Amino acid sequence: MLTPFTSLNKPIGELLGSFFCCNCVLCGTSLRQNFALCEFCRNELPKIESYCTKCCSEVESQSLQNTICVKCLRNPPAFRHCRALFRYQPPINSLLRAYKFGEGFAEGRILSLLLAREFQQHYATSKIPDILIPVPLHRNRLRQRGFNQAVEIARTISGLCNIPVSLNQVIKNRDTAPQSELSKAARYRNLRNAFALNSRSGFKSVESAAIIDDIVTTTTTVSSLAGLLRAAGIQSIDVGYLPARLL
Numbered sequence: 001m002l003t004p005f006t007s008l009n010k011p012i013g014e015l016l017g018s019f020f021c022c023n024c025v026l027c028g029t030s031l032r033q034n035f036a037l038c039e040f041c042r043n044e045l046p047k048i049e050s051y052c053t054k055c056c057s058e059v060e061s062q063s064l065q066n067t068i069c070v071k072c073l074r075n076p077p078a079f080r081h082c083r084a085l086f087r088y089q090p091p092i093n094s095l096l097r098a099y100k101f102g103e104g105f106a107e108g109r110i111l112s113l114l115l116a117r118e119f120q121q122h123y124a125t126s127k128i129p130d131i132l133i134p135v136p137l138h139r140n141r142l143r144q145r146g147f148n149q150a151v152e153i154a155r156t157i158s159g160l161c162n163i164p165v166s167l168n169q170v171i172k173n174r175d176t177a178p179q180s181e182l183s184k185a186a187r188y189r190n191l192r193n194a195f196a197l198n199s200r201s202g203f204k205s206v207e208s209a210a211i212i213d214d215i216v217t218t219t220t221t222v223s224s225l226a227g228l229l230r231a232a233g234i235q236s237i238d239v240g241y242l243p244a245r246l247l
């Protein structure tokens with residue numbers, strides 16, 4: 001049985017057992033594991049190596065420790081850390097599109113497990129969040145797509161890291177335009193009062209939370225959500241994304 005933080009140095013395929021065979025979703029190599037990405041393709045993914053430890057925008061720095069960008073120094077965000085693993089470029093963009101719009105669940109599982117492993121490593125030496133909060137979709141969007149990819153990612157992290165997922169406490173009460181299509185000023189207006197809590201007492205005993213989403217255009221969406229959660233009494237909020245496309 002898997003317990004959190006016991007297998008941090010093992011490859012993901014080994015972590016999940018080697019009793020299934022599958023093919024790598026990128027190069028087609030046959031694999032003796034149930035994680036459909038070979039070691040070679042995984043090492044080629046466009047990882048963000050040098051980033052602001054607050055908002056995860058890429059920075060030019062030799063030091064990976066405690067780098068905070070000018071924007072976060074001037075205007076600290078409502079969340080403590082944000083972590084995006086990859087740039088939104090090939091093959092990450094096609095993996096994510098296959099998952100989001102084409103029911104590519106093998107691709108979704110790969111992306112989710114990569115983030116789950118990052119979570120395990122990040123919290124190996126610090127307090128793990130009390131709860132995971134996937135960014136909610138409006139009910140119209142949910143009906144169209146059939147599933148919320150942020151919820152599925154959160155479920156994978158929950159399974160590996162043993163953290164409960166909050167599914168109903170936060171709702172999106174307006175069907176907003178995609179953030180990527182808007183100007184900076186319009187993004188703030190677009191999300192004003194877009195999220196709401198089902199009840200104010202739902203997070204009564206929660207001290208720390210991690211917001212989960214699949215992609216970041218800017219941090220406007222999670223800043224808005226983090227502000228709401230802070231107002232509900234959650235003191236410490238981290239954010240985990242998969243790929244990043246910070247503007």
Ligand SMILES: [Zn+2]
Nearest residue numbers: 024027038041
């Ligand atoms: Zn491969």
Ligand SMILES: [Zn+2]
Nearest residue numbers: 052055069072
């Ligand atoms: Zn920053």
